[in-house]
Amino acid sequence: MDVQDDRRIDLEHAGAGRVEDDSRSSLADLSRLATTTLSLPDMLSHVAEYAVRAIPGADGAGLTLLHPERAATIVASAAFVRDVDDIQYALGQGPCITAASEGRTVRSGELETDAQWPDFGRRVAVLNVHSALSLPLITDSGVLGAMNVYARRPDAFDDQAAELGQFFAIPAAISVQNARALASAKRLTEHLEKALGSSSSIEQAVGILISRSGCTPDEAYAQLRTLSQNDHVKMDVVARRVVTEASRSARARRRRR
Secondary structure: OOHHHHHHHHHHHHHHHHHHHHHHHHHHHHHHHOOOOOOHHHHHHHHHHHHHHHOOOOOEEEEEEEOOOOEEEEEEOOHHHHHHHHHHHHHOOOHHHHHHHHOOOEEEOOHHHOOOOHHHHHHHHOOOOOEEEEEEEEEOOEEEEEEEEEEOOOOOOOHHHHHHHHHHHHHHHHHHHHHHHHHHHHHHHHHHHHHHHHHHHHHHHHHHHHHHHOOOHHHHHHHHHHHHHHHOOOHHHHHHHHHHHHHHHHHHHHHHO
8 A cells, every 4th residue: 555545545534534523523412402592593594504514415404304395494503495495385395395295304416307306306407406414303203394405416325425424314303392382482472472471461350340330340341342443453452542541630630640
């Protein structure tokens, strides 16, 4: 073995070492995400960013979440990723859709001629995107969506890249599930707070009407409902209006004293 061969082997080892370091670092960063309280978009952005670092050959990555009506790319690490996924959804075919719907890893090294998605492959080849690795995000509750990794060069993702991607997709799915649950909890809290605020306004308005006219609580509530129907606004809007007017009148009386 000559010096040139030794140098080539050293470079290959160095490159492999960098890949392992990047993958290890990305997995460590991803594991820390699971304990954070980031918003869903921020969480997904980090997952996409770490996926590009972790998977050899990747030029960009995106996260797609499944919804009852359709799939949607929530985040993308590069603009071309969103363009690629938009083509998939418009055509109803592509590696991401296959991975998410069938719950399996999908890999292609030459999208332009891939018989699985002929229309999609021809369209993305124009964007100079030739390789794809799509990995389902699977939890105990089912498939949440897919992590989509793309490369511009053909045959960019070998067996090692696919294996690393599958390994990475496990904690990624957990992080996404946690962020999704947190987002749902925040929405529920906001709705409850709004509902409690509305209830408080209505109770105050009922009390004001009772004090004004000596009517019963049921009669006061009926008055609010009638005003709501006549003005075509929600009852809590009418209630807040009654409370505001009563407060304004009370302040005016104090000033006249």
